[in-house]
Amino acid sequence: MNKEIIKIKDLKREFTMGNEIVHALKGISFSITEGEFVTIMGSSGSGKSTMLNILGCLDQPTSGLYEIDGVSVKDLNRNQLATIRNEKIGFIFQSYNLLARTSALENVELPLLYNSKVSTEERKERAFKALEMVGLGDRMGHTPSQLSGGQQQRVAIARSLVNNPVMILADEATGNLDTRTSYEIMSLFQELNEKGITITFVTHEPDIATFSSRTIVLKDGNIIKDYLNKDIQSAATELASLPLEPH
Ligand SMILES: Nc1ncnc2c1ncn2[C@@H]1O[C@H](COP(=O)(O)OP(=O)(O)OP(=O)(O)O)[C@@H](O)[C@H]1O
Known part of the structure; x- marks a missing residue:
């Protein structure tokens, strides 16, 4: 059985x-186990x-259990929480959050700058490999303004991977992209997931959720559905039956 990456129990905020x-x-x-691709x-x-x-x-819950990779986050101090954030989670945001005057390669290197065990050479090598994984090995010298929105999000995805986190956490990562580019980015997430990367993706868009393998639906602070998207058609049927209001 795969390892539990996320365990949440009776969590209240x-x-x-x-x-x-x-x-x-x-x-x-x-719970989310290693290798899952989950949409919330x-x-x-x-x-x-x-x-x-x-x-x-x-943020911390008001009550309940939250464990990531076997570590309970309750009672951790600020520094310990920062370490968990840096070492266990790769973040991806709607607006990419790239440094504007900095090359794609340097943007991807950033999470490793704080790791004194990684030499400059290894840092550049790992950043380049991460860029290759997202199909941008030939764009490493480009700054964000020289890249399309989809390419910028690919750089952000490479940056999230470079530290080998236990989970990628994406927040409305396709929210700034047109439909075609959104689907290309979701296909990239599927490819990464097939390589074993655990992904938790937060969105309000049902069609985006169909790219994941499992969907957890929240309504008024409760889970109202938690199901596997066995195929696109069954996922679409499930989603069509949900009482979601427009965003
Ligand atoms: N800091 C806060 N203080 C008071 N209420 C809050 C705070 N943060 C969130 N809430 C409330 O908690 C509920 C859930 O909010 P939350 O932002 O998590 O929803 P959401 O699904 O992310 O919505 P959206 O898609 O619009 O961002 C809402 O009723 C919101 O008003």
Whole structure:
């Protein structure tokens, strides 16, 4: 059986707004095992960002268990959380978050700059290999403005891979791309997943979710569906039956 990368049990996140308590996550439980490609989907206000922030160790739950790669994040201090973020998770954002005047290769090298055990030579070699994995080996000297949106997102994906994280966490990673480029990026995620990379992808777009192998649907802070996308047709049928409001 594959290793559990994410384990969440009865996870709650509450926010205080004046005299009111907002129950953003109402007692969620699920696991993600090594090699899975999971979409967390839901309409606006369903709890996706709250979930993502907790998964990425940017926020802590009010109660419940969250373990990543066997480490319980509860009670970890700031430095320990930062180490988990740097070493165990590769982040990908909607707006790529690349340094503007810096080449693709240097952008991909960034996560390794903080690792004193990696020599300059090894850093460049690993960054180049990551760029090759996303099909941009021939663009390593280009700055972001010399690349298309899809290519910029590929650089960001290479950057997320370079540290060999246990999981990639993508936040609306196709949100700035046209439909064709979005599908190309999702096909790239599928290729990476076939190489064994564990992916958790947050989106509000049902057609994007069909590229993953499993979909977890949130509504009002609860999981209302958690199913395997055995094929595109069954995924589409499942998604069509969901009570999702437009975003
Ligand atoms: N810092 C906060 N303070 C108070 N309430 C919050 C806070 N963050 C989120 N919430 C509330 O928690 C609920 C879930 O919000 P969340 O941002 O996680 O939803 P979402 O699915 O990511 O929505 P969107 O797709 O619009 O970003 C909402 O009711 C929201 O208003």
